[in-house]
Amino acid sequence: MLYVYRFRLYPNREQVEFLNCQIGHCRFVYNKLLEIAKELYKKENKKWNYYEYKKLLPKLKEEYPFLKEANSQSLQEAVKWLDRAFKNFFKGLVKFPKFKSKKRVNSVSIPQYFKIEENRIKISKLETPIKFKKHRSIEGKVKSISITKLPSGKFYLNVLVDREIEPLPETDKVVAIDVGLTHFCTLSTGKKIENPRHLLKTERKLKKLQRKLSRKVRGSNKYLKLQKKIAKLHEKIVNQRNYFLHKLSRKIISDNQAMIVEDLNVKGMLKNSNLSKHIADASWRRFISYLEYKAKLYGRKLVKINTFYPSSKLCSVCGYKNGNLKLSDRNWKCPNCGTEHDRDYNATLNLLREGLKFLKGSLRFASGRGGTPRTNARGECERIR
Known part of the structure; x- marks a missing residue:
């Protein structure tokens, strides 16, 4: 590759x-x-x-x-x-x-x-x-x-x-990942990864420098000096974010033979003016791309579940679909079976179930080859032919 x-x-x-x-x-x-x-x-x-x-x-x-x-x-x-x-x-x-x-x-x-x-x-x-x-x-x-x-x-x-593919030792572990803003992501094992929020931690300092820049004469030495200082701060934020994403994706790839994620429409999500800054700071798309190329390099498998699959709204116990669930509802109780759910963890269990439908029918999974299968419009995984 x-x-x-x-x-x-x-x-x-x-x-x-x-x-x-x-x-x-x-x-x-x-x-x-x-x-x-x-x-x-x-x-x-x-x-x-x-x-x-x-x-x-x-x-x-x-x-x-x-x-x-x-x-x-x-x-x-x-x-x-x-x-x-x-x-x-x-x-x-x-x-x-x-x-x-x-x-x-x-x-x-x-x-x-x-x-x-x-x-x-x-x-x-x-x-x-x-x-x-x-x-x-x-x-x-x-x-x-x-x-x-x-x-x-x-x-x-x-x-x-x-570069040649370097397969890691095979394992029977499979994990589903649900990304979010409260926590960066939740794994189907129940583990929650904290959101580092690199941009928000540096935002105060960044605003201060940008206010100073607005008071300088455009093109002057002090203006150019401040401009470079702001560029270095932005570069530091990007480096921190990339380091976090590389470290997390490498850990997940090493521990699991297959990863199941939702194929998010991040471009559409960024149109939300209230959450766009937080979504951009989280860099979900880059995280999934890191998982994708690392899976190919190390002989793992990445399964992408269709964007419209209602992973958060389905009860992982009885399959009831809660159509009234809002984004602000982090915990909810199933009206059908009475099970109380953590929204993110429940979503990973549903993603895991959908992903396993594909993995059980895939001959490539047994051989440990990498790849990125997708799902059809109904959210069902398509088998590799």
Whole structure:
């Protein structure tokens, strides 16, 4: 499977100028082609075509000579990024492509002509290799690299490798996971994981810095200094969140042969103005994606139950559906059998039951291979054929 290693780069002043130049050229090509595509669509109703716009690169180099300083393959990768953005838009996954901003995260992709020597990376058109912190060994065949610059000014090296699956020792444990806001998630074992709320803990400090920034003159040295300080604080929040999600997902993957989760429509949930900040801070979608790729890497199985399956409203004892259950009802009593339920724990038991219907009929589960089966519209798990 494809896997990405990420390392912190430590370029010197000359190398920083070179990387800024390369990233800037790729951003320019991306934005220029997007501008041309929008104009042609308005005037001639001409739709996006990757191969036609790729042919425009030589013309752009003639019109803008500074583009000759950039790695030609990196510029071609920028066209591929724009092509991917348009394809995702046509599939309905994202909104229409936007122009890349210098103030946000920017990258340059280098598919060939690079060399990794211990803790240094050598790339074309740069005489001296760039030092990076190699905190772990790179396993697998290296496919390509990319360099990312964050708003805080830090550079990171991303190494894409083709890595073999490393199955963990098999176990007969299966767990269902129900994510929430009161607790980050509840397991079918009865264990509840506390919600760390990284953003809310730092929000007071963040607001204070943003108020200071609003009083500074835009573009001044003090303004830029505060802007970088805010970017570093945001980066710290992201790092804390990712560390928590990686640690929790690795623990769950190690302890269980299969995980059962609900395929949530997080994008729709974020439209709730009262809960959007808390949902974004929890990062449920990222947590499920971590479980997904770790399950594939370590030979586990992840089952996704349909979004519309009423896991919280069903009684896990008798199957009665409580249609009057509200989001604020954290505990409820079944009118049919009289059983008192903890909302989240009851949901995990229902998810576990639905997931086991699939796992018992799946031949792959016995062999311990990874995968991400889905469910049909009625919330029933589909067997792998």
